[in-house]
Amino acid sequence: MPTQTLAPTRTWSTVLFDLDGTIVDSAADITASLAHMFSSLGLDVPSDDVLRSYVGPPLLDSLRLTAGFDDAEAWEALNVYRDHYGEHFLRSPVFPGVAGLLERLHAAGIPIALATSKPESMARQVLDHAGLSQYFTEITGASDDEELSTKADVVREALRRLQAKGIDTSNAVMIGDRGYDTLGAAANGVPTILVEWGYGSPAEAADTIAVVHSTDQLRNLLLG
Template identity: 85%
Template sequence: MTSPTTPTTTTIAPTRTWSAVLFDLDGTIVDSASDITASLAHMFTELGLDVPSEDVLLAYVGPPLLDSLRLSAGFDDEEAWAALNIYRDHYADHVLNSPVFPGVAGVLERLHAAGIPVALATSKPESMARKVLDHAGLSQYFTEITGASDDEELSTKAEVVREALRRLQANGIDTGNAVMVGDRGYDTLGAAANGVPTILVEWGYGSPAEAVDAMAVVHSADQLRNLLLG
């Protein structure tokens, strides 16, 4: 979230007792940007189009990709789906390459040990998200793993957060004091649509401007752990 030339001010909210914690995946738990942008570059090349700059490609990381292909690349529905399938085929061979950000596994372990339910809420297809967490040895810390559906019927962050909350509630878990942990403004907006505040992490892919509506911004896993667990 930070840049070499743009200083940011870290804001820490008062410690609360959370009934559940929702996590984004890309840019929050795993550093997947280089693998995602490489697959996007492959996609544009296969389509015979100029490959956008790295900054432009990075902007695709986070929001539902099908929507970004329509809005940012200017594809119609048929073109967007064709491009998405090329991207997915390539990315499927690289999805397990993304490392976990330092300290994040420890935060998840501590939340699990404290008995606080944790759910994943990602716009990445749920099937891919499960593979990532399984490969990283993190699935054991999640009560629910929620992502976009392969057919993109469930894709926006608001929809994914709503579904994650629904699954937790179906397990008898109180979500009345839940919090979202993410790295982009899309996480904040999607969570807010469901009445959930958001903590943004500075190690992700968002810009400082995207933190304006966040409840808090943290720059280290230690700060995140303290904010979630006190």
């Protein structure tokens, strides 16, 4: 992805973070559970590139659109995946520098919210396990029944919760690694900074206000 600059420097009222590919490096654990899912269902396991494409978007949607499952098949596959992934998801490491960045933002008094398509209950466990929950004003993710799952809906819910606490969200920014993050944030009038260390392709940098390759660059854009 080409690195862009953000000008002029802005003061953000709150920062929203994606989880997978932005805070934690979870691709290997997710794709391993996906491979287990396909194998358990008696299906050919897709290539690594195809499995990796599942990382980020709501999985139920990807199972319908990418794998071609009908609703019943998608839910069966999702449950098989969750059973396996539930035993491995806490192994995913935090990307280098991210914990320090969250600590700096929190110390600066900038409200931070998580907005992830991962189930919220699981996302909370990930942040708790990594010792990062203390930095978040709100932790928002998909509902277990997938009624709340799209990035646009999750971002909207995160903003609603922040506003209910009296937090100014008029100048919010989304930090993510996929085009889904950009689109979901844009649906709520929120711009996105894309991180290169995640799982997105160069094409997914379109419509972002900046692309960064390091947490130092991101810190400079968020804190000046």
